[in-house]
Amino acid sequence: MIFFNWENNYETGFELIDKQHKDYIIIVDQLQNSIVSHNKELFNKYSVEFLTHIHDHFVTENDLMIKHNYHGYFSHKAEHDRFYEKTKNNLANLYDKSTIEINLFFEVTYRWFRNHLDINDRKLARFLIDNNLS
Numbered sequence: 471m472i473f474f475n476w477e478n479n480y481e482t483g484f485e486l487i488d489k490q491h492k493d494y495i496i497i498v499d500q501l502q503n504s505i506v507s508h509n510k511e512l513f514n515k516y517s518v519e520f521l522t523h524i525h526d527h528f529v530t531e532n533d534l535m536i537k538h539n540y541h542g543y544f545s546h547k548a549e550h551d552r553f554y555e556k557t558k559n560n561l562a563n564l565y566d567k568s569t570i571e572i573n574l575f576f577e578v579t580y581r582w583f584r585n586h587l588d589i590n591d592r593k594l595a596r597f598l599i600d601n602n603l604s
């Protein structure tokens with residue numbers, strides 16, 4: 471099982487994005503704990519919270535890209551859209567899946583965060599910081 475912990479090297483330097491990324495880690499950890507402790511009520515609560523969080527976070531980044539005419543907008547947004555749809559589908563019946571499938575879901579969720587951060591979010595944050603944008 472993967473444990474979600476915030477690490478300082480996840481920071482992009484752009485405060486709003488970093489704050490939302492920290493919340494991502496916290497919510498996924500709560501979601502994982504709800505399954506480990508067999509609490510379906512909490513699982514349902516954190517599933518909704520997680521989907522709401524990623525939706526709002528993606529809107530934040532998408533809006534920043536549109537507002538500042540960011541060159542990488544379409545591919546970055548496409549990654550957001552794909553991950554949101556995939557997560558929404560996988561979350562729907564996750565609670566009743568096997569431990570292997572559950573672990574896989576969290577591994578994918580963690581890996582996506584790391585890869586997307588390194589490939590897309592850091593570039594966006596660099597662009598915003600270098601151009602003094604907010």
Ligand SMILES: [Fe+2]
Binds near residue numbers: 531546550590591
């Ligand atoms: Fe992003």
Ligand SMILES: [Fe+2]
Binds near residue numbers: 527591
């Ligand atoms: Fe992000």
